[in-house]
Amino acid sequence: MKSKTLAAWLAFIGGPLGLHRFYLYGLGDLLGWLLPLPTALGIYGIQRVQALGQDDQLSWLLIPLLGFTLAGCALRAILYGLTPVEIWNARFNPRAPTDARPGRTHWGTIFAIAMSLMLGATVLMASLAYSFQHYFEFQIEEARKISQPLD
Structure with missing residues (x-):
C-alpha cells in the first residue's frame, strides 16, 4: 500500500534524489535515477561560485538546475497531496478499496503541501531572479565591449 x-x-x-519515484515505482524507475543529475550539477555550480567567484559563467547555468529541480519536486509533492483518494488508490493501490486509508488526506499531508508550496515558490523565484540577473549583467558587459571606441 502506497x-x-x-x-x-x-x-x-x-x-531531488528521486526518493518519491523509487517509493512509488520501484528501483527500476529511470526518472528516479535521472533526478540526482541536475541536483548534482547544481551543487557543482554552487561550488564553482565559491571557488571562482560570481563571474563564472558556467555556474550561471548550473545553479538554476538545482533550483528548478527543487521547485519541480515541491510541485510534485503538492500534486501528490492534492490527488483525490479514489484516483490515488486506483493508481498506486489498485487492489485496495477506493477509499482505503493510504490514499486519504490528513494533517500530515496538509503540512507537506504547505511546506512544499512555501519552499517551492521561494526556490523557483530565487532561481529565476539569479538566472535573469546574471543574463542581463552578461548582456550589459557585452554591450560595453561593443561600444568601446577602437584606438
Whole structure:
C-alpha cells in the first residue's frame, strides 16, 4: 500500500534524489535515477561560485538546475497531496478499496503541501531572479565591449 502522505513528504524532502519515484515505482524507475543529475550539477555550480567567484559563467547555468529541480519536486509533492483518494488508490493501490486509508488526506499531508508550496515558490523565484540577473549583467558587459571606441 502506497501512502499519499509519505509520497508527498518524500517528494518534498528527498525529491531531488528521486526518493518519491523509487517509493512509488520501484528501483527500476529511470526518472528516479535521472533526478540526482541536475541536483548534482547544481551543487557543482554552487561550488564553482565559491571557488571562482560570481563571474563564472558556467555556474550561471548550473545553479538554476538545482533550483528548478527543487521547485519541480515541491510541485510534485503538492500534486501528490492534492490527488483525490479514489484516483490515488486506483493508481498506486489498485487492489485496495477506493477509499482505503493510504490514499486519504490528513494533517500530515496538509503540512507537506504547505511546506512544499512555501519552499517551492521561494526556490523557483530565487532561481529565476539569479538566472535573469546574471543574463542581463552578461548582456550589459557585452554591450560595453561593443561600444568601446577602437584606438
